[in-house]
Structure formats: C-alpha cells, structure tokens
Amino acid sequence: MPSPMVVPEQVGDLDAVKLEETLMETWKEENTFQQQVDSRRSGKPFIFLEGPPTANGKPGIHHVVARTYKDLVCRWKAMEGFLVERKGGWDTHGLPVEIEVQKRLNLMSNQDIVEFGMEAFNDECRNSVWTYEDAWRKMTERMAFWVDLDEPYITLHDDYIESCWWALSEMFNKKLLFRGYKVLPFCPQTGTSYSTHEVALGYKEVEEPSVYIKFKLKDEDASILAWTTTPWTLPGNVGLAVGPDVDYIRVRINSEPEGWDGRGGASTGEELILAKDLFKEVIRHHCDVISEMKGSELLGMSYEPLFPDAVDKGDSSTAWTILEADWVTTSDGTGVVHTAVMYGEDDYNLGMEVGLPAEHTVGMDGNFLTGVHPELDGRYVKDCDEAIIDLLAASGQLYREKMYVHDYPHCWRTGHPLLYYAMDSWFVQMTAVKDKLLEFNDQIEWAPENIGTGRFGEWLRNVKDWAISRERFWGTPLPVWICVDCGHQHCIGSKDELQKMMTSDSMMPRELHRPYVDEVRLNCPECGENMQREQFVMDCWFDSGCASFAQWHHPFDGGDAFEAAFPVDYICEGVDQTRGWFYTLLAVSTTVFDQLCYKRCLSLGLILDKEGKKMSKSKGNVVDPWDHFNREGADASRWYMVSAGAPWSPLKFDPSGVRETYARFFLTLWNVYRFHADYAALDKFDPTASKMDERSLLDRWILSRTNGVANQFHELLVGWDIHKAARLLEDFVVDDLSNWYVRRSRRRLWDENESSDKASCQHTLHEVLTIISRLVAPISPFMVDSIHRNLHGTSVHLADWPVNDSGSELPPRDMVLEARMDLVRQLAEMGRRIRVEAKRRQRLPCAEGWVVGGPDLTQMHDLLAEELNVETISIEEDLDRFQRVELQPNRKALGRKARQDLPAVLEALAALADHEVALNDIKSGRMTISGYLIEEEDVEVRRVERPGYSAMTIEIAENELSTDVSLVLDMSIDDALLSKGLAREIIRRIQSQRKEMDLDMEASIKLEVWLGEECPELVEYDWAHLRNETRASHATLHVGEGPSDAIFFDVDGANISFKIN
RNA sequence: GGGCCCGUGGCUUAGCCUGGUUAGAGCACCCGACUGAUAAUCGGGAGGUCACCGGUUCAAAUCCGGUCGGGCCCA
Incomplete structure (x- = not known):
C-alpha cells in the first residue's frame, strides 16, 4: 500500500452531518466523481443504466433506497477498476403528468384540452415535469448518489424521441406493428379511457337491472339461457361462451311458477339449456330435466341474433354460435356468457381468437349507432336499459329480470359509469417473439432468482401483444402515417x-x-x-424501454457509445418495475436488436413504514429522508437501509434503526479512527517508515481477521448478499476491532517513548483502517473518505478495491492464530462469568488460573491474565483435578441407529450412574442398550467442573475434532492480592475524579490518600504503580481518617479517602 | 380470480435450501460488574404455542398439503 508520507491530523468529536456537508463541498470542488470515472479510463467498462424517475413528484425515502443500491454497485465496480459511467435520466412523458396538469387547470375532458389549446397544454406539461427537479438534485447530491445530472438523457428531447421513432420503425419493418382494438374503461363524457389506477378511484356500489335472455337455437327446438348486467351490450352480441367441462342440462317447462316479478317468462313445453349448478337459482318454473351434457357438446350450435340488423356478419363463420372459453364459471349467471366483442376484454380476446365480427354498435359519444334498432338509434346507452328489456320481453326472448347490486367503476371526474369499450389502438406483436423473450430471460442474472423464474417468467409465458398507443396529448407522437x-x-x-x-x-x-x-x-x-x-402518442413505458440506446441518440449519434454499452451490465429498480421497466427494456431490445438488454437485474423490495404498512401521504407515515440526513447523516441512513435486510425483502423502515446504526457502527468506527489519529498525530507517525521489529500476536491477529473479513465481504457482494456483507463488517468493527483489538491495545499507545510495539500497533491500525475504509466506501461513502484522506491524503473513492485475485493488497491470513485468539476471547468471557458466579470483585486479582486442554495458548497467557486480572495463567494437564466426565447423547447418530427405540435409549443413557465407567465401556465396545451397540460417535463427552471449583468448560473444534477446554481460577486471597486490589480500587476512583474535574490526560496532580485502620496494607510496589497510573507528581500516603473535604469511599468495609490538588 | 413474496420474544432479525443439543443475536427493559473506553463494554435475568391446522419422520422453525393474516403484481 504505497502512499506518500502523511501524518494524520487530530480529530475531534464526530459531527456526522457537518462532516458530510464539508465533504460534499470537497467533492464538488475536486470533481471527485469525474476523477473516479476518469482514473478508470483504461479499465473494462461496467455498464449501468439508470431507470429514469419522473421529476414531477417529490423524491421520497424509497428513492433513496433504490439510489443507494444503484450507487453502491457502481462505486464498488469502479474501485475494482471498471470504467463505470453513470448517466442520469428523466422520464418526462405520460398520463400522470397530464392528469396533474388537468387537475391544476380544471380541464375535465379531452374536449376541454383541445379548447384550451394543445400547444398551451403541452407547454404546461413540459414545465410541470421540472417542478421537483431541484428537490431531486439536492436529494441525489446529499445522499451521495454519483450520477451525471448535468448531461442526463431526457425523454422529451427531440433526439430521444427520434431514437424511439427509429425503434418503432424497426418493429414496423419487421411487421411486428399492427392496428387493432383494445378494450378499456372509457368515459364518453370526457372522451378519455382510464388506467387501472384511475379506475380504482371511482368504484361505486350501484343497483342495476340484470337480465336472463333466451337465445333461440337454430337447429333445436330449445333456447340457451344467458345472463348480463349490461343490457346495452346486447345489440352487440355475436356469440355465447360455455365452459367445455361445465355440466349443462336441458329442461322442459311443465307448469307455471307460483309467483312472478317483472317482465319476461316462459310457456309450458318450452325447453331451456343452462348450467346444471345454476338451475335452481335461475329457473322459477316447474321443469322436467330432459338431458345432461358437457359444454363441449354444445359447441358450434347456431342461434338467432337478438338484433339482426345491429351487426354485420361479414365473412365470419362463427358469429352467433356457441363458443368455448375456459374462463366460464358457474359462480353466477347461467354458465353461458353473452359475448359482445367490442365491450369486454375477455369478449374481445375470444372474438379475435375465433373470428367474430369486430363491429361497434355504440359510438365514442356513448350513443347507439344508427341502424342498431329504430328504438335505440342515437340514444345514450345507459338510458336504454328499460327500452331494451321491453323489446326483449315483447319478442319473448326475456326469461327474467332481476335487480343486481355490485361495485362498478365510474369516472372520477364526472361520476358517470365507465363503459368497457374497444378503442382503436396500435400493438406490438409481442406474442410473436415470446420464445425469444423466454430465452433471453434465462440469460439474465436475477436477484433474487425467483423474480426471473417466477413473477417475470410467468408474465413472459403469458405475454400479450403490447398496446403502445394512447389517445393523449403529452408524449412521444406515434410516428405512423x-x-x-x-x-x-x-x-x-x-x-x-x-x-x-x-x-x-x-x-x-x-x-x-x-x-x-x-x-x-x-x-x-x-x-x-x-x-x-x-393521432396517438406512445405509451410512456415505450420511451423508458428505449433508454439503453436512446440515451446515446443511437443510431444517429453517439458513435461507439452504444455498441460499447449494450447490453448493459446492471440495472436496479423496485420490484414494481417487473412488468414495467424490466419488461419494456427487454421487449424493445428483443424486437429491435434480437438481444437481451441487461445482464444483471437487482429487484428491490418495497419500502414500508415500521409497522409494515405501505407509506402513503394519506396515512401520514411517509418518512422524509432529510430527517435522517440532518440527524444521523447519509452514511448511517444508507448503511441502515442496506443492512436492515435483503435488498429484495420489503424494508420496514424504522427511524430508530438509523439511530442505532449511527451509534453502534459509525460512532464506534469513528472512535477507533480517532484513537489512532490522535496518537499518530501526537507521535508524528509516518506510515512509510517502519520502526518496528516484529508485529505482536494481537496485531497479526487483527490483520489476519481483516483479510478474512475483506474476502468474505467481497464474496457476499458478488452473491448479492449485500445485507450480510454489511452486517459482517459491522460486527467486525464493533466486536473484533473496537472491543478487542483497540481495547487490548490502548496501553500500547500510551507509551510516550518510541517503541517497536507502539509502531507495530500504529502500522496495524493504519492498515486495518485503510482496508475497512475501502470496503465501506461503496455503501457509505462519507466518513470513510474523511478517514482515508487523513491517513493517505487521497480520496478513498480513487483507491483500489482491497480484494483482488492475487490477494496482494491484503495482509497475511493465519487461521491457527485466529482460532486461538477466538478461544482466548471465549476464555476471557468465561473468566468474567466465573468471577460473577463466585462473587469475586473484578478488581481483586486472582493469584492463579489454569487452562486445561485445547491448543497451546502460552503466547497469549499474558493477555488473558491482564484481561481477567489474574497474576499468572498456566497450563494444567490433569483434567480430573477439576472436572468429571459427562455423556450427552448424539441424537443424530443414535436416531439413525435406534429409530423408534430412540426414547428408550435416551432414557437408559440418562440413567447411567457413572459416566466415566460408561465412557470406557463405549470405547472398548462393551456398551449395549436395548440391543443397540453404543459407539463413541453416539455420544458427546462433556467435562463438567467438580463442585467446589470455580471453573468452566467449553467445547471447541480443533482439526475437525471437538475437544474441551476449561478455565479454572484460584479463588484464594492473600495480603499481596489485597494490596493490589486496593490499589486498583483507589486508582479507579481517582481516575473517575480526574475525568469529572475535566483534567487533561497528561496533567499531573498532587495526591493525598488516607487509609482507614481496617484497611489491608498497601505495599510500596502497588503504591508506586498507583502514583504512576494517576500521574501524581507528588503523593502522600496517610494512615487514618482523611479531612472532611476529601473524597470518601469504602472497600469491603474499610474506609478510604483521597484529595486531588 | 391468477402469480409471486412474507409470517420466529415488545421491536428488528439469524437459522429453513441440506430435519437432529437448551431456536442464536441486536435494540428496549431489570439486576450486577467494569471503565481515562465512545451514545462504550462485560456478566446475568425476564420475555418465544417459530401465524394456525394437518401430514411425512424415531425426530419438524426447517420438508409436504391446507387455512388464516400481511404485502406486491396482474385480472
């Protein structure tokens, strides 16, 4: 890690917000982002494609999450040496923009817009798109999403539109573009069709007439019964659908019913056909069942049209016949579905499939067309319910009428019921390239995998032709003449x-x-x-679907930019984009280039509030990212979001989680850094000059751990387990680095003299902090840049990723050392537990401790002794001095052997009197229970401390075998120990007093101490140690009671007091 | 109605693919210890029908089926 000589500066308390804001300025001045990109010019490109947001909405916390995942992968790849250019983008067309403007200007209908002036209207739309651009910029900069917002692609630019036109013309030339109909909810009053979102705004419960109609079969003396809640669609009837596997019956009316409501009826002898399951609900007359049949037996039969003049049969051979549809159910109606091709989606699809005439009976104004029926022509369809029912009753084709209550979509502007209406539309024939779509999908690396196989794959397997035209104003114009x-x-x-x-x-x-x-x-x-x-504009999803090439103005401009950047390496958006952008990108690239569009796709989970509810303005549970940017900072916000769960899991955003991340991870890391930087500054530490002989065991351990963590971190990122990587690193910094390495190393840096050990510690911290900074940088880019700049004088974002194939960047790994240090830490914890259980104060030393079993830890005995406040630690080989043997069953092994007899075997094992003897029996193959030979692998041997000893045992794995290690502490007390313990007690009190007096760490004091009569003797050696520790330049030790202005306390009933000057 | 994901102490979660000690951690809470060590640290405690029901198995948080609840996408 060569770097110029940089002496770190001292650092103060952490003010994350100020630190980040200062760095934002630095990055702006230095143009660090551009530097990072430029420094990798010779590298292999890694292509990122930004999914364009619409700037006409305020950015929220979910945008911050998505942008964090985009950013961190790009930063990581850049550090790895890839050339990662990041072009921003804006989505500027589409219905939401128009609706926003319509609301503001109170333009209720398409007619209103035309009257207002399309040019003026589109100007309003163009402007409204930039309403929140500034908010987006500020958020983007503050959260440190590095993306080029100065030269973004913008879907309303002519260049962008021209590329979209080109793409569509490619499809056209491949004969993939065709004109047809799409059935949409339509409001004749406003002249607009509605998206599902808008439809959802206007559901109302209404009571409407529904009718059962008799369709007279041509070749049978019988009628087939169908049901509908929209009488106005009946003139458009051209078919009847039945379920092929549904059971139908044919019945003959044999007598009149007891009562009858409303119009309609049937005469004795008339025969009717309907679903068997619905017979009782529908038929009011007394009947004889004549025959039963499957729906498939009815297929192809012809019937008389209700309104013979309404629809022209043309060359259709299937009009007015019985048709097959697998979606027919018997949950309501008659099991026979009236099909009016132009007024229902299922109807339309069925009609296209079997070749029914596709002809309107209703105009765009909602009135019947001329020629449908003299009584109906030119009238608004919803006003004709009564007239239609009367006509049917008069001609004997009505069986029953019934009022029906249901939720029906209404126009959210005018309140009128929406009509499902087949609109003129242009389609891309996606069904023609279905196999290609599936083939390309298999080549995409999805995270999580189940999106590719599940949600997205399922969507592709059922792919429909893409309706790309909209009868709107603000959008890419459809370039078809x-x-x-x-x-x-x-x-x-x-x-x-x-x-x-x-x-x-x-x-x-x-x-x-x-x-x-x-x-x-x-x-x-x-x-x-x-x-x-x-006169259509295009679906705005078509715009964004073209982003991979339209951002370069391909094929008109951009030279090789496109060729080099296609297909892209990485995209990342919320899971809600599955059928949106993820699909349209692939749809366009498949139809235009016959290629996949992106190689990797990270699909993010939804952001919910901390209760798991969707964030929405109306619920008032929306989290404002700035609350956290201004409190814990962007680093902590980003780290929290990434470490809280898998990227694809829904994230329950808990504001206190950000706080916790800040306190636990960033504050800890900062203090580790501060510990290093302050002493390094004091000592004018030079990382380029080695003044150390050999690294201590502790140093080699933390370096080895750093290596392991770095490699594991890298592997987790590669596998998309970003949350696991973040948690790993966080635990490492908190547990290993701060709570063990730094805690155990503090004294090493207090030494004011030059020493090899101190240098070794400083070099180690320098190295470890460098590596950690570089690992953290992609996820949380601020604080670690500040650290890196202070240690190296350069930005961490221009540094290389520490993990590479050669492994040259990382310090050596020593697995044996790691295992042993791990054991020592476990022993230290055990020791503290032993003391608590034996009620022995931590500050009162123990004379001796023994480690029994396990690997040789001699080199670490000093460390362990200091940690446990034990005079000496030594190895003891005689286990039996402290412990006895206990056998535990190995259920896995025994279960395989004994199966259903396992409970009996377990009982027998538990009842064994002498486990020592039993173990010997097992070893020599003499142990049989319930006829099963018990072998060594069937039991686990535990060593349990004998009563009366203060000891503990743990099991560790060594060379793939498990072995027991015990720690035993000597609990006896003597005068020497009491003196030492006393010194520690006094030191602790004085130190805390110094802290309270806010004394400088180096400041000397004058000290007077009074020991009460009952006090144990404080030997000179310990007294000297006390003076040294407390920096007492002058100190006096008295026997007796101190003056009233001294500070008093007692230890085990002995009075002690002291005074500091 | 269809597809996909999820359900583990008060909260956030690990473990589930590959069934096997007492379901592991963090936050919060309580008790204690420790501290020139930071909003820190250590030990202990309390807190769990692993959503529910059924099946497979000697053995299910884990595998299978169903139910309920939550979420998303599409009808």
Whole structure:
C-alpha cells in the first residue's frame, strides 16, 4: 500500500452531518466523481443504466433506497477498476403528468384540452415535469448518489424521441406493428379511457337491472339461457361462451311458477339449456330435466341474433354460435356468457381468437349507432336499459329480470359509469417473439432468482401483444402515417425521413411533439396522395424501454457509445418495475436488436413504514429522508437501509434503526479512527517508515481477521448478499476491532517513548483502517473518505478495491492464530462469568488460573491474565483435578441407529450412574442398550467442573475434532492480592475524579490518600504503580481518617479517602 | 380470480435450501460488574404455542398439503 508520507491530523468529536456537508463541498470542488470515472479510463467498462424517475413528484425515502443500491454497485465496480459511467435520466412523458396538469387547470375532458389549446397544454406539461427537479438534485447530491445530472438523457428531447421513432420503425419493418382494438374503461363524457389506477378511484356500489335472455337455437327446438348486467351490450352480441367441462342440462317447462316479478317468462313445453349448478337459482318454473351434457357438446350450435340488423356478419363463420372459453364459471349467471366483442376484454380476446365480427354498435359519444334498432338509434346507452328489456320481453326472448347490486367503476371526474369499450389502438406483436423473450430471460442474472423464474417468467409465458398507443396529448407522437386515399401505412424512423417524405406545403415541426407533428403530411409512396398521422402518442413505458440506446441518440449519434454499452451490465429498480421497466427494456431490445438488454437485474423490495404498512401521504407515515440526513447523516441512513435486510425483502423502515446504526457502527468506527489519529498525530507517525521489529500476536491477529473479513465481504457482494456483507463488517468493527483489538491495545499507545510495539500497533491500525475504509466506501461513502484522506491524503473513492485475485493488497491470513485468539476471547468471557458466579470483585486479582486442554495458548497467557486480572495463567494437564466426565447423547447418530427405540435409549443413557465407567465401556465396545451397540460417535463427552471449583468448560473444534477446554481460577486471597486490589480500587476512583474535574490526560496532580485502620496494607510496589497510573507528581500516603473535604469511599468495609490538588 | 413474496420474544432479525443439543443475536427493559473506553463494554435475568391446522419422520422453525393474516403484481 504505497502512499506518500502523511501524518494524520487530530480529530475531534464526530459531527456526522457537518462532516458530510464539508465533504460534499470537497467533492464538488475536486470533481471527485469525474476523477473516479476518469482514473478508470483504461479499465473494462461496467455498464449501468439508470431507470429514469419522473421529476414531477417529490423524491421520497424509497428513492433513496433504490439510489443507494444503484450507487453502491457502481462505486464498488469502479474501485475494482471498471470504467463505470453513470448517466442520469428523466422520464418526462405520460398520463400522470397530464392528469396533474388537468387537475391544476380544471380541464375535465379531452374536449376541454383541445379548447384550451394543445400547444398551451403541452407547454404546461413540459414545465410541470421540472417542478421537483431541484428537490431531486439536492436529494441525489446529499445522499451521495454519483450520477451525471448535468448531461442526463431526457425523454422529451427531440433526439430521444427520434431514437424511439427509429425503434418503432424497426418493429414496423419487421411487421411486428399492427392496428387493432383494445378494450378499456372509457368515459364518453370526457372522451378519455382510464388506467387501472384511475379506475380504482371511482368504484361505486350501484343497483342495476340484470337480465336472463333466451337465445333461440337454430337447429333445436330449445333456447340457451344467458345472463348480463349490461343490457346495452346486447345489440352487440355475436356469440355465447360455455365452459367445455361445465355440466349443462336441458329442461322442459311443465307448469307455471307460483309467483312472478317483472317482465319476461316462459310457456309450458318450452325447453331451456343452462348450467346444471345454476338451475335452481335461475329457473322459477316447474321443469322436467330432459338431458345432461358437457359444454363441449354444445359447441358450434347456431342461434338467432337478438338484433339482426345491429351487426354485420361479414365473412365470419362463427358469429352467433356457441363458443368455448375456459374462463366460464358457474359462480353466477347461467354458465353461458353473452359475448359482445367490442365491450369486454375477455369478449374481445375470444372474438379475435375465433373470428367474430369486430363491429361497434355504440359510438365514442356513448350513443347507439344508427341502424342498431329504430328504438335505440342515437340514444345514450345507459338510458336504454328499460327500452331494451321491453323489446326483449315483447319478442319473448326475456326469461327474467332481476335487480343486481355490485361495485362498478365510474369516472372520477364526472361520476358517470365507465363503459368497457374497444378503442382503436396500435400493438406490438409481442406474442410473436415470446420464445425469444423466454430465452433471453434465462440469460439474465436475477436477484433474487425467483423474480426471473417466477413473477417475470410467468408474465413472459403469458405475454400479450403490447398496446403502445394512447389517445393523449403529452408524449412521444406515434410516428405512423396513413394515406387518406389508399390506406397505405408508413412508420417514420427519423427526422431526415420525415423531411424527405413530407408534402411540399408541410413544415418541419419545431419539435417532435403534438400538435406540431400532427400538421405534417406525407406523400404516399403508393398512390401519391396525402398521408395523415395517426393521432396517438406512445405509451410512456415505450420511451423508458428505449433508454439503453436512446440515451446515446443511437443510431444517429453517439458513435461507439452504444455498441460499447449494450447490453448493459446492471440495472436496479423496485420490484414494481417487473412488468414495467424490466419488461419494456427487454421487449424493445428483443424486437429491435434480437438481444437481451441487461445482464444483471437487482429487484428491490418495497419500502414500508415500521409497522409494515405501505407509506402513503394519506396515512401520514411517509418518512422524509432529510430527517435522517440532518440527524444521523447519509452514511448511517444508507448503511441502515442496506443492512436492515435483503435488498429484495420489503424494508420496514424504522427511524430508530438509523439511530442505532449511527451509534453502534459509525460512532464506534469513528472512535477507533480517532484513537489512532490522535496518537499518530501526537507521535508524528509516518506510515512509510517502519520502526518496528516484529508485529505482536494481537496485531497479526487483527490483520489476519481483516483479510478474512475483506474476502468474505467481497464474496457476499458478488452473491448479492449485500445485507450480510454489511452486517459482517459491522460486527467486525464493533466486536473484533473496537472491543478487542483497540481495547487490548490502548496501553500500547500510551507509551510516550518510541517503541517497536507502539509502531507495530500504529502500522496495524493504519492498515486495518485503510482496508475497512475501502470496503465501506461503496455503501457509505462519507466518513470513510474523511478517514482515508487523513491517513493517505487521497480520496478513498480513487483507491483500489482491497480484494483482488492475487490477494496482494491484503495482509497475511493465519487461521491457527485466529482460532486461538477466538478461544482466548471465549476464555476471557468465561473468566468474567466465573468471577460473577463466585462473587469475586473484578478488581481483586486472582493469584492463579489454569487452562486445561485445547491448543497451546502460552503466547497469549499474558493477555488473558491482564484481561481477567489474574497474576499468572498456566497450563494444567490433569483434567480430573477439576472436572468429571459427562455423556450427552448424539441424537443424530443414535436416531439413525435406534429409530423408534430412540426414547428408550435416551432414557437408559440418562440413567447411567457413572459416566466415566460408561465412557470406557463405549470405547472398548462393551456398551449395549436395548440391543443397540453404543459407539463413541453416539455420544458427546462433556467435562463438567467438580463442585467446589470455580471453573468452566467449553467445547471447541480443533482439526475437525471437538475437544474441551476449561478455565479454572484460584479463588484464594492473600495480603499481596489485597494490596493490589486496593490499589486498583483507589486508582479507579481517582481516575473517575480526574475525568469529572475535566483534567487533561497528561496533567499531573498532587495526591493525598488516607487509609482507614481496617484497611489491608498497601505495599510500596502497588503504591508506586498507583502514583504512576494517576500521574501524581507528588503523593502522600496517610494512615487514618482523611479531612472532611476529601473524597470518601469504602472497600469491603474499610474506609478510604483521597484529595486531588 | 391468477402469480409471486412474507409470517420466529415488545421491536428488528439469524437459522429453513441440506430435519437432529437448551431456536442464536441486536435494540428496549431489570439486576450486577467494569471503565481515562465512545451514545462504550462485560456478566446475568425476564420475555418465544417459530401465524394456525394437518401430514411425512424415531425426530419438524426447517420438508409436504391446507387455512388464516400481511404485502406486491396482474385480472
């Protein structure tokens, strides 16, 4: 790790917010982001594609989460040496933008917009898109998402639109684009169709007439019964759908019913067909069942049209026949579904499948078309329910009418019921490339995997043709022109082409938006007549689906930028984008390039509030990211979000979790750093000059652990287990580095003289902090940059990733040492527990301790002795001096052997009187229980301390075998120990007094101590130690009671007092 | 209605793929210790029908089926 000589500066208390804000300035001045990109120019590219947000909404915490995952992968890859360019993007078209403007300007209908002026309206839309751009910029900068917002791609730019046009023309040329119908909820009053989101706004419970209609079969003396809640669709009826496996019955009316409500009825002898399960609910007459049949037996039968003049049969062979549909159920109705092709989605799909005539009986104004029926022509459909029922009753085709209560969607603006209506629409024939989509999907690395196989794969297996046109104003105009004379269709793929084909009296549009583009006419290449544009805009998902190439203005501009950046390596968005952006990217790349679009996709879970509820403005549970940016900082916010759970799990955002992350991880790391930096500054530590002989065991241990953690961290990132990586590193910093290494090393740096040991500690901290800084940097980029700059003089974001194939960046690994240190730490914990159980004060030393069993820890005995306040630690080999043997059953082994007899065997084992003898029997193969030979592998041997000893035993794994290690402490007390303990008690009190007096760490004091009569003797050696520890330049020791202004306390009943000057 | 994900002490979670000691941790709480060691640390305590029901098995938090609840996407 070569670096110029940099002497760290002293650092003060942590003020995370100030630190981050200062660094933001530094990054801006240095242009650190650009430096990071530029420094990797020679590297292999790693392509990231930013999913463009819409700036007409305020950024929320969920955007911060998504941007954190985008950012951390990019930063990590850049540190690994890849060239990672990050172009920002803005999504600027679409219905939400229009609705926002419509609400503001109170424009209720498409007609209102036209009257307001399309040009003015689109200007409003264009402006509204940037309402929150500044908020987005500020958030992006504050959270340290490094992305180029100065040259972003913007979907409303002509260049971007031109690329979209090109893509669509490619599809057109491949004959993948066609005009058809799409059934949508439609409001005739406003002239608008609605998205599901808008439909959800307007559900109302209504009571409406529903009718059972008799459809007279042509070749049978019987009628088939169907049911509908929308009588106005009946003139459009062209088919009846039955379930092929549903049971139907044919019944004959044999007598009148007892009572009858409303119109309709049937005469004796009439025969009716309907689903068997619904017979009782529907039929009011007394009947004889004539026969039963499956739906499949009814298929193909013809029936008389209800309104013979309403629809022209054309060349359809299936009109007015019985058809098969697997979605027919017997949950309500008659098990026979009336099918009006233009007024229901299922109806339309079925109609296209079997070739029913697709003809409207209703106009866009919601009124019946002329020629449907003299009584209905020109009337608003919802006003015709009564008239239609009367007509059917009069012709004997009505069986029953019944009022029906249900939730039905209404226009959220006008309150009128929406009509499901087949709208003119342009489609991309995705069904033609389904196999390709599935093939490419298999090549994408999904995180989590189940998105690819599950949600996304499922969607692709059921792929439908993509309706890409919208009858709207603000969007990429559909570049399809149709000849007014011969009907020839042409799709424009560039501005040049537009210019070449336009009529001499047309002007090049000032921008590629409505209304300018609408005015352009083309010369028809077939007949020479004028061509007119189809007045649609495109689905805004088409825009963003083109992002991978349109961001470079491919194929018109950008040179090799596109070729080098396709397919992209990494995209990352919320799971709600599965059928959105994830799909449209693949849909476009498959149809245009016959390639996949992205190689890796991280699909993020939803952000919920801490109760697991969705965050929404109305619930008031939305978390404002700035609350945390301004309190715990962006580092802690980012780290919390990443470590709280797997990226793809829903994140319950708990504000106190951010606090906890700050206190536990960042504050700890800061204090470790401060500990190093302060002494390094004091000692003018030079990391380039080695003044140490050999690293201590403790140093080699933490370096080895650092190596292990770094490698593991890296592997976890590779496997997308980012949360596990973060937790690993956090635990390492808190437990290993701070609570063990630094705690055990404090005294080493207190030494004011130059020493090899001190140098070794400083070099070690320098190295470990460097590696940690670099590992943390992608996830939380601020504090570690401050650390890295102070240690090296350079930004951590320009540094190399510490883990690489050669492993050269990392200190050596020593597994044996790690295992032993781990054991020592366990022994230290055991020792503290032993003391608590034996009620022995921590400050009263023990004369001796023994380690029994396990590996040779001689080198660490001093460390352990200091930790446990024990005079000497030694090895004892005679286990039996402290312990006895106890056998525990190995259920896994015994279960395999004894199976159902296991309980009996366990009972017998538990009842063994002498485990020592039993163990010997087992070893020599002489132990049989219930006929099963008990072998060594069937039991686990435990060593339990004999009563009367203060000892504990743990089991450790060594060389794949388990062995027991015990710690035993000598609990006896003598004068020497009492003196030492007393000294420690006094030192502790004086130190805390010094702290209270806010004395400088180096300040000397004058000290007077009075020991009461009952006090144990304080020997000179311990007194000297006391003076030294408390920095007492002058000290006097008295026997007796101290003056009233001294500080008094007592130890085991002895009075002690002291005074500091 | 279909698809996918989730359900473990008050909260956040590990473990589940590959069944086997007393379900492990952190926060919060209580008791104690320790501290020139930071908003720290250590020991102990209390707190769990592992959503529910059934199945497989000698043995289920773990595997299978179902139910309920939550969430998302699509109808």
